[in-house]
Amino acid sequence: MHAPRHQEKSRPAVVYLDNNATTCVAPEVFEAMVPFLTEYYGNPSSAYSFGKLVEGHLAEAREKVAALLGATAKEIIFTSCGTESDNMAIWSALQTTGKRHIVTTQVEHSAIMNQTDLLERMGFGVTRLPVAADGTLSLADVENAIRDDTAIVSIMWANNETGVLFPVEEIATLVKKKRLASCDPKKGPFFHTDAVQTPGKIDLRHVASSDIDFLSISGHKLHAPKGVGVLYAKKRTKVVPYVVGGGQERGKRGGTENVASIVGLGRAAELALEKLSDEQTRVRAMRDLFEEALLARLPHIYINGKRDQRLPNTTNIAFDFVEAEAILLKLDLNGICASSGSACTTGSLDPSHVLSAMGLTPARARSCVRFSFSHYNTEADIEFALKVIPPMIEGLRAMSPLNADHPDNFAYDVEAAREKEEKLMAETMAAINE
Ligand SMILES: Cc1ncc(COP(=O)(O)O)c(C=O)c1O
Numbered sequence: 256m257h258a259p260r261h262q263e264k265s266r267p268a269v270v271y272l273d274n275n276a277t278t279c280v281a282p283e284v285f286e287a288m289v290p291f292l293t294e295y296y297g298n299p300s301s302a303y304s305f306g307k308l309v310e311g312h313l314a315e316a317r318e319k320v321a322a323l324l325g326a327t328a329k330e331i332i333f334t335s336c337g338t339e340s341d342n343m344a345i346w347s348a349l350q351t352t353g354k355r356h357i358v359t360t361q362v363e364h365s366a367i368m369n370q371t372d373l374l375e376r377m378g379f380g381v382t383r384l385p386v387a388a389d390g391t392l393s394l395a396d397v398e399n400a401i402r403d404d405t406a407i408v409s410i411m412w413a414n415n416e417t418g419v420l421f422p423v424e425e426i427a428t429l430v431k432k433k434r435l436a437s438c439d440p441k442k443g444p445f446f447h448t449d450a451v452q453t454p455g456k457i458d459l460r461h462v463a464s465s466d467i468d469f470l471s472i473s474g475h476k477l478h479a480p481k482g483v484g485v486l487y488a489k490k491r492t493k494v495v496p497y498v499v500g501g502g503q504e505r506g507k508r509g510g511t512e513n514v515a516s517i518v519g520l521g522r523a524a525e526l527a528l529e530k531l532s533d534e535q536t537r538v539r540a541m542r543d544l545f546e547e548a549l550l551a552r553l554p555h556i557y558i559n560g561k562r563d564q565r566l567p568n569t570t571n572i573a574f575d576f577v578e579a580e581a582i583l584l585k586l587d588l589n590g591i592c593a594s595s596g597s598a599c600t601t602g603s604l605d606p607s608h609v610l611s612a613m614g615l616t617p618a619r620a621r622s623c624v625r626f627s628f629s630h631y632n633t634e635a636d637i638e639f640a641l642k643v644i645p646p647m648i649e650g651l652r653a654m655s656p657l658n659a660d661h662p663d664n665f666a667y668d669v670e671a672a673r674e675k676e677e678k679l680m681a682e683t684m685a686a687i688n689e
Contacts, residue, residue, distance in 0.1 A: 268590055269590050269591070269592050270589075270590055270591045270592070270632075270636045270639055270640060271592050271629075271631070271632070271636075272591060272592060272593045272626045272627065272628060272632070272636070272640060273592040273593050273594050273625075273626075273627055274476075274568060274627040274628060274629040274632075275415050275416075275418075275452055275476070275568075275569060275594075275625065275627035276594055276627070277475045277476065277481065278475060278476060278477065278478045278629055278631075279478060279629075279631060280478060280479065280480050280519070281478040281479075281522070281523060281526055283522055283526060284478055284479055284480070284519040284520075284522045284523045284526070285519070287518050287519055287521070287522040288480070288515040288516065288518055288519040288522075289515075291309070291312070291514045291515035291518050292515045295308060295309050295312070295514075296309075297309045298511060299313045299511075299512055299514060300501070300502075300503065300511065309514055312514070312518055313512060313514060313517060313518070314328065315518075315521060316517045316518050316520060316521025316522075317331045317333075317517075317521070318521075319521035319522070319524045319525050320472075320485055320520060320521055320524045322460075322524065322525075322528070323454060323459055323460070323472075323524040323527060323528060324459050324460065324462040324463055324470065324487055325459070325460040325461055325462055325463040325464060326462060326463035326487055327463070327490065329490060329505070330463065330487055330488060330489060330490055331485055331487060332485065332486045332487075332488060332494070332504045332505075332507045332508050333483065333484070333485060333504060333508065333512055333513070333517050333520075334483075334484040334485065334486055334498075334508055335482055335483065335484060335498075335510075335513070336473055336474075336475075336481075336482060336483070336484040337364075337366060337449070337451040337471050337472065337473030337476070337484045338366040338473075338484075339484055339486075339497065339498070340471035340472065340473070340484045340485060340486040341364070341366040341367050341370065341409070341447075341449050341451075341471045342366065342370050342497055343486050343494075343496075343497035343498075343508070344407070344409065344447040344469035344471065344486060344488075345357060345367070345370060345371070345374070345407055345409055345447065346495075346497045347469075347488075347493075347494050347495045347496075347497065348406045348407035348443060348444075348445045348447070348469075349374075349379070349406050349407070350495045351443075351493040351494075351495060352406040352407075352441075352442045352443040352444075352445070353406075353442065354404045354405060354406035354442060354443060354444075355378070355379045355380055355404055355406065356379065356380040356381070356382070356402050356404045356405045356406060357371055357374065357379060357380070357381050357382070357405070357406060357407055357408075357409065358381075358382045358384065358397065358400045358401060358405055358407075358408040358409070358410075358444075359371055359381065359382070359383055359384070359408070359409045359410065360383060360384045360385075360386065360392060360410055360411070360421075360612075361383045361384065361385055361386060361608065361612040362386055362390070362411070362414055362416075362608070362609040362612050362613075363409070363410075363411055363449065364411065364415055364449060364451070366449065367409055367411070367449060368608070371383070371409075380402075380404070382400045384396050384397060384400060384410075385612060386419075386612050386613055387613070388613055388614050389419070389560060389561040389564075389613070390414060390417050390419035390559065390560040390561060390609075390613050391419065391421075391561050391564065392410070392421050392422075394422065394425060394426065394429065397410070397426050397429060397430075398429055398433075401430065401433050401444055403437070405433075405443065405444040406442075406443050406444060406445070407443060407444055407445045407446070407447055407469075408426065408430050408444055408445075408446050408447070409446075409447040409448070409449065410423060410426055410446075410447075410448060410449075411423075411448060411449040411450075411451075411452075412448045412449065412450040412452070412453050412457075412470075413450070413452040413453050413456070413457070413565075413566045413569075414452070414560070414609060415451070415452050416559075416571055416596055416607055416609040416610070416625055417559050417560035417565065417569065417571045417609060417610075417613075417625075418452075418560060418565035418566035418568070418569025418570070418571070418627075419560040419561055419564060419565055420457070420564050420565060420566065423446075423448045423450075423467065424461075424465045424466070424467065426446065427446040427448070427465055427466035427467045427468070428465075428466045430444055430445070430446040430466070431446070431466040441493075445468040445469065445492065446466065446467055446468050446469070447467075447468065447469035447470070447471070448467055448469070448470050448471070449471045450462075450470045450471060450472060451471055451472060451473045451476055452476060452566060452569075453566070454472055454476070454477045454524070454527045455477045455478075455526075455527030455528075455530055455531060455534055456531075456534050456566045456567055456568055457531075457566070457567075458531060460528075462487065463487075463489070467487075467489065468488070468489045468492050469486060469487065469488055469489070469492070470486070470487040471484065471485070471486055471487075472484060472485040472487070473485075474516060474519070474520045474523065477520075477523050477524070477526075477527050478523050478526065478527075478629075479516065479519045479520040479522075479523035480515075480516045480519055480520075482513060482516055483513050483516035483517055483519070483520050485520070486508075488507075494507045495507075496508055496509055498510055530630050533630045534567055534568060534629075534630055535567055537630065538567055538568050538628050538629065538630055538632070539567035539568070541628055541632060541634065541637050542567060542568055542569070542570055542626075542628055544637060545570065545626065545628075545637050545640065545641065546558055546570050546572070548641050549572065549641070549644065549645070552641075552645045553574070553645055553648055553649075555574075555575040555576060556572055556573060556574050556575065556648075557572070557573040557575070557619075558570060558571070558572055558573075559571040559572070559573060559610060559613065559615070559623060560613075568627050568628045568629060569625065569626075569627045569628075570625070570626050570627075571610075571623055571624070571625045571626075572623060572624055572625075572626070573615070573619050573620075573622050573623045574622050574623075574624065574648050575619060575622055576622070576652050576655050577622055577648060577651045577652055577655055578621055578622065579595035579621055579622055579623055579624050580595065580621075581651050582624050582647070582648070582651065583595060583624065585647050585651070586624075586643070586644075586647075589643045589647075591639075591640055591643065593624050593625060593626045593627075594624070594625050595607070595621075595623060595624055595625065596609070596610075596623075596625070606620030606621050607620050607623065610623055626640075
């Protein structure tokens with residue numbers, strides 16, 4: 256059996272190539288948090304100095320997170336996670352505008368997909384925009400979807416499965432133009448972006464000077480702990496609480512702040528800015544080398560998503576004629592962590608909604624694996640993965656009933672699959688009508 260890759264005391268023995276699912280807590284982040292789990296346990300809302308001291312550190316963390324977005328501290332609302340931030344932006348816009356229509360896409364994370372599904376069942380209108388085969392979005396489609404009763408347009412910045420980036424700043428400007436042209440600009444539409452996958456991977460310091468009204472961040476995607484998130488709300492944008500309770504977060508989010516995690520997130524935001532160039536260069540180079548090596552070594556593999564419009568750390572690869580679940584199982588046996596689809600949908604037998612929206616056949620979509628790197632990955636990790644993966648795919652293909660050369664195998668050709676299905680359907684109907 257293969258020897259574990261990482262033998263550091265504090266980490267399990269894995270080659271972790273699933274950084275879009277979650278990330279390790281950076282040692283500097285952990286160090287910053289410890290005093291707030293031990294010594295400084297005061298409630299930041301308490302009036303005495305033991306509480307005030309903690310409040311001061313909360314304010315410092317808020318400044319650090321604001322700096323990541325080029326924003327001011329007052330524009331930062333701490334939440335419990337990215338999902339809550341997403342839900343809050345949409346809920347708040349529906350409440351403040353009194354309007355009942357949402358524009359979003361077919362490829363959002365389940366935080367938005369399932370919330371908008373629920374709102375639809377409650378009688379709200381939802382337009383879910385399609386994407387092209389390379390995962391990109393048409394600006395004209397966004398423009399045409401906005402109606403007089405649209406409260407909010409919510410479009411993710413970077414797709415968690417493919418890494419494809421949407422031109423959210425352009426979309427935000429378009430939404431603002433529509434708002435200013437409407438009879439009551441206070442009533443929207445507003446623009447929200449789920450930017451959970453972006454901090455530390457792309458530069459966000461121009462967010463506050465853009466037309467983005469709301470933006471979501473999650474701590475555990477940028478080497479801070481799980482259970483803390485941020486909703487950025489542009490100054491003068493009205494916000495109503497989604498979690499209703501005490502007057503914390505200037506009355507915008509009830510609940511005593513998760514101080515230690517917020518302090519950790521502040522430190523993680525600083526580190527994300529420091530490591531940005533590493534992500535753009537070394538991590539991108541690792542990802543590109545990984546893709547090129549696999550493409551050179553294996554036939555019938557495809558990279559999903561527009562290659563020059565992606566996060567630098569993500570690759571989503573279709574390994575035709577093999578089931579992703581089999582690949583993941585074998586990777587796991589070798590200590591390599593990767594995933595098919597989002598961690599929140601693992602276990603579902605349905606093919607990824609993102610890859611399906613891009614037009615992949617169910618068979619190809621079920622053959623796709625996402626690898627996502629971080630600056631904690633080393634060249635040795637990539638070398639090891641490249642040693643393991645090609646023979647593993649060849650072995651699985653040799654056993655696969657989905658034989659590449661079978662004359663009847665249309666599973667990977669959308670047009671042929673559709674034609675075959677239509678022919679079958681016509682024959683069935685003819686038999687019924689006979
Ligand atoms: C794009 C995107 N949005 C939202 C979330 C949800 O974030 P959290 O796990 O903090 O609720 C995730 C997590 O995978 C994500 O990738």
